[in-house]
Ligand code: S6P
């Protein structure tokens with residue numbers, strides 16, 4: 306899969322973005338709710354092997370990985386323009402499953418441009434977003450499901466978690482200069498984890 310993402314700052318330029326500079330097929334984009342595919346666009350795929358260190362139960366992780374390396378999630382980014390004030394968005398699909406008692410999740414990140422906020426729009430399935438404030442370490446677990454929006458403030462690490470039986474499909478809409486910082490989370494992970502307890506999501510300390 307081609308990768309159009311990574312820990313890069315998309316520097317804004319001061320040039321005004323003109324409607325005529327946007328490709329017609331970036332103005333209206335059709336997507337599939339069953340696969341989160343957008344025809345002709347590269348999709349970043351994350352398999353179980355890409356999430357080493359993310360799950361709390363490392364023995365369960367290694368045992369599952371020894372058997373199979375399933376696709377956990379995929380994201381297609383749409384980047385119509387990168388000038389001042391422009392937006393990018395990502396269409397994500399996170400499949401259902403667990404490692405031990407912990408639900409399948411995304412790596413999670415801060416934005417490289419820390420002040421950049423993001424809006425998640427749930428399109429299908431049921432899940433949660435784990436938010437963690439960088440300065441205070443405060444955690445919030447909020448619902449993300451079909452017909453539900455989640456606001457992720459700037460300076461907030463965010464991770465998506467599928468707590469349901471079906472794929473969780475969502476859009477994340479963010480400033481074009483947001484970028485991704487995976488390093489901070491990769492080195493210390495989120496403070497909290499979400500486990501299944503009596504069939505329901507349960508937030509607890511790592
Ligand atoms: C980008 C936005 C999403 C995530 C996607 C995958 O700012 O938050 O498109 O990239 O949910 O998560 P992650 O943590 O692997 O990038």
Ligand code: ZN
Pocket residue numbers: 414415416423463477479
């Ligand atoms: Zn983000």
